[in-house]
Each structure stands twice: as structure tokens, then as C-alpha cells.
Amino acid sequence: MIKKAFLFSIFSLTLLFTTSCATSQSQTDQHEHEDTLESFNRAMFTFNYNVDKYVLKPVAKGYRAITTPDVRTRVYSAYLNIKEPMFAANQLLQGEFKQSGISLSRFVINSTLGLAGTFDVATAWGLEQKKDDFETTLAKWCVPDGPYIVLPFIGPSTPRAFAGLMVDSFASPVYWLTNDHDDGIYAYGAYIAAKSIIIREASLELGDDLERNSVDFYTTMKSAYLQNKTDMPNCFNDTQTNAAYDFDFGIEDEEQTFDEMEAE
Secondary structure (H helix, E strand, O other), rough: OHHHHHHHHHHHHHHHHHHHHHHHOOOOOOOOOOOOHHHHHHHHHHHHHHHHEEEEEHHHHHHHHHHHHHHHHHHHHHHHHHHHHHHHHHHOOOOOHHHHHHHHHHHHHHHOOOOOOOOHHHHHHOOOOOOHHHHHHHHHHOOOOOOOOOOOEEEEOHHHHHHHHHHHHHHHHHHHHOOOOOOOOHHHHHHHHHHHHHHHOOHHHHHHHHHOOOOOOHHHHHHHHHOOOOOOOOOOOOOOOOOOOOOOOOOOOOOHHHHHHOOO
16 A cells, blocks of 8 residues: 555656646747756766666676677567567557557467467558657647656656656556566566666667767757657657667567667
């Protein structure tokens, strides 16, 4: 009960933060806003950079060292399969009923014939995956993005993106499977940690390339993150441009980056 109340409080505060910040956001262009929180953002960026440098990146390298590319592909496929119910729920909220049914079908097929999702049987059958998170749902509901902010451990974000991340986290099947157990919070924490390592391993080279070619790494990451969001539904500007970067900056939108890294 305490756990549920705590999570409900976080969710409520997140939506309140999103609404309050959204009211000050220009409706002419959601992404070309000023970095009004730059001092805070740079401090958080430095904190996250050090956490990554001394903790996450070494662990990700260790994970790569003890696994083969095929093993990592199977693990990542299983991770994506876990997210299919979340994709389906967001597609339902967006009115994409057919695609929602496809996502649920993919989950059933890959969870059984695909050996717990380690193999993507559904795609071979013509059921293509479509990844939709709650931020996309909020964007389709015309919720503005809000100001750019760097969050501890999470990294580059916006109020809308953070709200979407929180909802998606609580909608995860892993969360609900562990929710009724006394030690469920630890099991879910282990899942989050494992997911972060999997995602970080997939972007090792790309992250190093961005840093090596940057005069100001903070500015490069901010620009890349905002440009990577330009394919989001935009109720306030009919003109959209393609993202100039295909780098994963959050923990919930990493699939395209992983696919590209595995293809190299």
C-alpha cells in the first residue's frame, strides 16, 4: 500500500510538473527553446558524465567482454518483447487499434514460439514492430514538450519526456509482476539496472564518437537530443524535420540505436 501511494504521488507530481512547465512553452516551436536551466543542467550533466565514466560505462564494457554479439542480440530481443504490452497500450490510447492488436499478437507469438522473446518470430510472419511510448501519446494529445532539463541518472529530458518515462515504467509488465512481492522493488530495480547496461553497451562507440568530435559535449548532447525528438507528433508546428542524430539519450527510446550498432 505504501509503495502504491508513493508511486501515485510521483506520477501526480510528474503530471503537475508537465502541465505547469508546458504553459510557458512556445506553441510555435517546441524544440528551439532557450536553455533556461543551463546552470542546473550543466551541473547535472557533469554528475551524470562521472557516473557513466566510472560506473555504467565500465560495467557495459564488462558485459560486452563476457558475451558474444549473438547473445547480446538475444538478450535485447527479449527486452524488447517485454515492452510490447506497453507499446500496445499506448497505441490504444492513440487510437491505433489495429497496431495495438499487432503488438499484442507479437507479444504472444514471441513469448511462446520465440522462446520468451529471444527470437522475433512475429516479424518473420509479417507482424512488424512499432514502438510507441507514453511521450508519443502525450505529443499526440497536444501536450507541449516543456523546457529542456538534465535529470540525475536519467540524462537529457523534458517535462513531457519525464512524464512519459514514469508512466511507461509503471506500465511495464515487470513492474506488475513484482509489485505484489515484498522484495519486488529490488527485483524491479535489478531489471532497471540490467536494462541500463544493455542500452549503454549498444551505444559505446557512438557515445565516444560524439564526445571525441565535440567542442562542448554538453551542447552537442543537448542539440542531438532535441533534434532526435523532431519526429514526435507536433500539434503546434506542421513543419517537421528529420532527426540529425540517431543516438539514444533516454532509457526508453533506445531501439533504433541498438539496431544500427548491431548492423555494423
